[in-house]
Amino acid sequence: MADKESGSTVPRRQLGRYLKDARGHARLTVKAAAEALEWSEAKIWRIETGQTSLRSLDVEAMCRVYGVDAEMTEALKGLAKETKTKGWWHAYGDVIPGGFDVYIGLEGAASSFQWYESDLVPGLFQTADYARTLIEADNQDVDAEEIERRVNLRMERQTLLTRVTAAPDFRVVLDEAILRRPIGGHEVMAGQLARLVQVAELPNVSLRVAHFAAGLHHGVMSGPFVTLRFPTNGDGKETEPPTVYVDGFTGALYLDKPHEIDRYDGAFRRIWDASLPETDSKHMLATAAREYKT
DSSP: OOOOSSSOHHHHHHHHHHHHHHHHHTTOOHHHHHHHHTOOHHHHHHHHTTOSOOOHHHHHHHHHHHTOOHHHHHHHHHHHHHTTOSSEEEETTSSSOTTOOHHHHHHHHOSEEEEEESSSOOGGGOOHHHHHHHHHHHOTTSOHHHHHHHHHHHHHHGGGGGOTTTOOEEEEEEEHHHHHSOTTOHHHHHHHHHHHHHHHTSTTEEEEEEOGGGOSOHHHHHOSEEEEEOOBOTTSOBSSOOEEEEEOSSEEEEEOOHHHHHHHHHHHHHHHHHSOOHHHHHHHHHHHHHHHHO
């Protein structure tokens, strides 16, 4: 469906999702919320489905009615400011607090992922030791207790892989460089690669390795990215448009225009076709794990 407003749909959709969850936690029906805010039920529905941008004042009013705490209210107000932008670059530490992870909300709502990683194991597939190594390296001024909290949060996200109700489908390509870079040392890498073999056995995960012999495959040009798609409704239409997420050192890029999705879909197809078949990929992972143990 075409975007009817000039703003990016990603922050609108995500803001609507958080506000709908907040209303649910407050045990308010759409009708009750509309009456409390003196709005129409249709307005609440448009907000919750990401079809309209919002003023910070409107978000503040909704949060007050829903009993949302001050910290989350400020985060949602910051997100509301982004609903009017034409494109969306989520710069951590800007109007949206760094601890407010928009991507995790999208991740939890997605029904399928197309994922290419060039340097590091995706967070959903990491072992605690591998994750701890990365988090410590990126947060050298954070105390040990906070490090462990972040590790535990990352591990909790992995329940998505085996979720009983509608676990998402994953098609993942890892560059061979990920296997050869000993993050955390040989013991940590051996455990991490063994974990990848386990993940690759899950019925909803298809995993391939883009081996060095493939040469200049398309992932070298595109860089890492993940395309998220969302469930369909009763008539087979997607509940919300696909989104490409590109993580960066200073922020995260969210793309949802049809031509952007098409370009990344094409890139992923070429990366997938250039990679080792799944059986060979699992063999390479298992062999590399054994090599780290010796």
